[in-house]
């Protein structure tokens with residue numbers, strides 16, 4: 001196959017892959033922000049499980065439905081009436097603000113099964129159990145892998161056909177003009193022309209040629225934002241898995257201004273910030289049921305907390321002998337095992353704000369990873385951040401030394417914050 005075609009194909013493939021990735025990612029965001037209060041992909045919540053919904057209705061119908069289901073019900077659409085009646089005529093919120101493209105991206109996301117990255121992550125109720133390190137990869141690498149495999153098979157098939165065509169031509173030529181045959185004639189034109197760049201690159205210096213192609217592919221991938229290092233360690237900026245309960249930081253930490261450490265209570269005491277247990281949620285949710293929003297019913301999301309701890313909201317009492325089940329939160333931030341990070345060191349001693357590393361969590365409906373968490377990121381901050389020696393008991397001795405040398409502060413780096421062993425086991 002001609003090289004330029006191959007590159008064109010490759011480019012087209014990654015462009016295609018990138019577009020679907022973007023779509024699905026957008027779909028996931030929209031779904032999490034707008035639909036999870038009533039829908040899950042694999043289970044019935046207030047509305048039906050959305051798995052295979054694209055097989056139950058065609059796309060045009062779905063777009064119309066999601067934009068305004070009531071309009072369809074009122075127009076007497078048979079499919080719409082059926083599902084509306086099946087769900088006791090509950091009214092689904094209308095989303096007229098969505099473009100067709102946005103609805104399609106949601107449907108694209110629903111098709112991926114949604115829970116795939118979440119379930120792969122496994123349960124991490126208390127992050128101390130070090131949840132599976134694979135959570136960062138999710139469907140990204142999966143679709144990439146499937147796409148690449150399909151691409152490789154197609155490529156092999158094309159090569160197979162081309163080789164065969166060449167053999168047939170060679171045979172016919174051999175039979176018709178046996179004496180005129182010159183093996184040189186069978187070489188591709190650019191292989192005959194010893195002056196051509198391609199001849200020099202790929203026949204005379206194949207290593208240089210291969211490296212050049214490699215460099216171009218890397219460049220193309222790089223341009224499409226394929227982050228090799230991130231893929232390798234499984235840390236991913238923007239990773240925002242679907243959580244088992246549609247818990248919102250925007251609501252709790254933002255609107256109700258609950259202190260971060262009310263829930264992440266060990267952030268200033270230990271290595272882990274920790275994820276609160278369901279009983280912390282029950283401190284409030286024993287009373288807060290958000291019934292007004294659900295026609296007097298307990299919010300289905302809050303019901304999930306009750307299911308975890310075994311609380312009967314009707315009777316207002318814990319169910320006796322109930323086997324409590326931890327809520328399986330999916331871990332988002334995850335350093336590789338060889339790196340050591342300590343929250344207390346940063347929160348208590350370093351006085352670094354949560355937001356410097358996690359972004360504006362109090363504005364997030366769904367938490368997503370905001371920083372790469374790569375080594376360069378840690379180092380960059382250590383080069384600049386100042387150790388606040390003046391107001392820190394921890395540094396009393398250090399402070400005296402500094403006073404003696406007429407300095408007010410030192411950077412973390414100057415205090416040994418770039419030493420390999422500080423961050424690596």
Ligand code: HEC
Pocket residue numbers: 030031034035036037038039046047048049050053056057062065066069083084085087088089090091092093095106
């Ligand atoms: C307030 C709750 C609520 C919200 C929010 C909601 N839905 Fe629904 N949805 C329902 C209910 C209830 C039904 C069942 C039909 C009915 O009663 O109208 C339904 C039905 C559907 C159906 C038809 C399913 C089937 O099996 O035929 C689709 C598709 C759907 N919803 C998609 C969405 C999407 C996408 C979003 C987010 C953009 C969303 N819904 C947000 C409550 C909701």
Ligand code: HEC
Pocket residue numbers: 243247249252253258259260261262263264275276329330331332333334354355358361362366367
């Ligand atoms: C009412 C309890 C509560 C409060 C208050 C709260 N969080 Fe959380 N936080 C949670 C729960 C539950 C999760 C796990 C589910 C999720 O990711 O949304 C979580 C997850 C996180 C994560 C992601 C953890 C991971 O898996 O990597 C970060 C980071 C975080 N919170 C930071 C904050 C910050 C910063 C604040 C204050 C601005 C805050 N939280 C306030 C309960 C809380």
Ligand code: HEC
Pocket residue numbers: 037245246247248251252256258263276277278280281282283284285288289290291293299300301302305
């Ligand atoms: C300090 C009190 C407090 C704590 C602790 C708390 N919440 Fe809430 N939560 C609230 C309030 C207040 C609301 C708003 C209720 C409303 O909209 O009527 C709320 C709303 C919610 C909702 C939205 C309900 C809905 O359907 O609109 C969910 C889900 C939720 N909380 C989950 C949790 C989880 C999970 C935890 C534990 C990690 C938790 N909450 C801890 C006070 C709290």
Ligand code: HEC
Pocket residue numbers: 127260261264267268271272273274275333334335336341343346347352353354355356357358373
């Ligand atoms: C200097 C940067 C930094 C600061 C400041 C910081 N974190 Fe983290 N946080 C991280 C890193 C890095 C991880 C991943 C740790 C790992 O995988 O071992 C993480 C993980 C988490 C997790 C996941 C579970 C766990 O316990 O490790 C939560 C929750 C969390 N942070 C909450 C907070 C809260 C709340 C604050 C503020 C009180 C805070 N973080 C301050 C960098 C930071």
Ligand code: HEC
Pocket residue numbers: 335339340341342345346349350351352356357373374377378379381382385386387388412415416417422423
């Ligand atoms: C936003 C700035 C910031 C980021 C990002 C950051 N750190 Fe730090 N780090 C600090 C500060 C400030 C201190 C000083 C605390 C102290 O006085 O010991 C510190 C101290 C440390 C120390 C102790 C150093 C010593 O000399 O005792 C270690 C280990 C460390 N950080 C690891 C990490 C790792 C691993 C990461 C990345 C995952 C990271 N830090 C990211 C600000 C940061």
Ligand code: HEC
Pocket residue numbers: 229232233335336339340373374375376378379382417418419420421422423424
């Ligand atoms: C401030 C903390 C910090 C310091 C100091 C630090 N590292 Fe790292 N290093 C990390 C973190 C966090 C990771 C994991 C994230 C990543 O791979 O980028 C890492 C990853 C690595 C990796 C694996 C890279 C990969 O792609 O998997 C190597 C190798 C490494 N560090 C070597 C070193 C050496 C050698 C030094 C001393 C010169 C050093 N580190 C100092 C934080 C640090």
